[in-house]
Amino acid sequence: MINTIPDEILDAANTLFAQRGYDGTSLQLIADAVGIRKPSLLYHFSSKEVLRDAVLARVMEHWNDVLPSLLNAATGEHRFDALVGEMVAFFADDPSRARLLYREFLDRPAEMATRMHEFLSPWISILADYVRRGQAEGLLRPDVDAEAYVANVIQMIVGGVATAHVFGVLNSGSSFDQQIKEITRTARTALFIDNLEISHG
Amino acid sequence: MINTIPDEILDAANTLFAQRGYDGTSLQLIADAVGIRKPSLLYHFSSKEVLRDAVLARVMEHWNDVLPSLLNAATGEHRFDALVGEMVAFFADDPSRARLLYREFLDRPAEMATRMHEFLSPWISILADYVRRGQAEGLLRPDVDAEAYVANVIQMIVGGVATAHVFGVLNSGSSFDQQIKEITRTARTALFIDNLEISHG
């Protein structure tokens, strides 16, 4: 047995909430996916809301684990690559994470605004300071709105992964990887000065 | 009486579907918002699915009305401004439209991929051709992936408006308008060559 039953419940709930939404996913459906009965599920998570909270917390905790070392490991353009690369890798590795987050943004805007504020504000401040320092050094575009830029890049990646299945069909030539590449290019181009030559480095 | 009852039903359904999702919105709730009984609602729209389809169709039809004249009215950077401006204006005017669309992307990915393909593919082809022509003329960045760029800009605007309430709280200084401005700046910078000086024109 690799996973404990609570872990299996969290995995199944994350996938199903992302696919069908919170209201569209019955506890019965999650229990079936795990292979237990509904009251057994409610023994591990005392209510459907408690389960939702646990699923969401697990997705967000990843960034507290990974951001500190990521920010210290590199500077300048290397730090940009490390950050955007980690975000793209995390969400593209399992798009259910992006869809779950996005559904929460839509289902519980006030609660998620508070939660994101508490969770992301310290990180956003740090990133925005990097941007402003880069602007002062003449490396980054002066017209960048630091906080809004960071927020927009997060939205672009999470939203882009969450809706890749829809927008990827809009043309014959554009695959998931191409969309991710274009998102990364857009984020980079909107930030750095004179990056036309090095954007494919 | 300004609106017919079916129009009032569509308005209420759009707002409530956007706020609470399709599964989270009962026909009773919509009927209450309009001020009629549930069976009366089902007289105008024979099922909940039929109502959803009508709401969605109304949002998408706008673009068939507005895109032809918009594309003919201007060229180059003026056309970019006209297009992005219209998209931002339409969704920012009533963010429920953006949230409704995004929920459909998540709730019915396969159906929406088909629907968006049928609906947007012709327009995307035209826009992508504009991009390629601009690249050939040396006005637009050669590293732009035309189709992926257009899809990403649509996602950035719709997703940005749909989640503005969440990301707008991440810092004290960034309002809804600032986020929209930064999205527009990002889309422009990722497309045009040497637009550092004219981006505030």
Next chain:
DNA sequence: CCTACCGATCGGTAGG
């Protein structure tokens, strides 16, 4: 556009 009603499914509990 209404009252009255139905079968199905929901989240959750009792009790073991």
Next chain:
DNA sequence: CCTACCGATCGGTAGG
């Protein structure tokens, strides 16, 4: 972790 069960709400119908 299970069987058995409950009140509430769901989308939809009958009949006018």
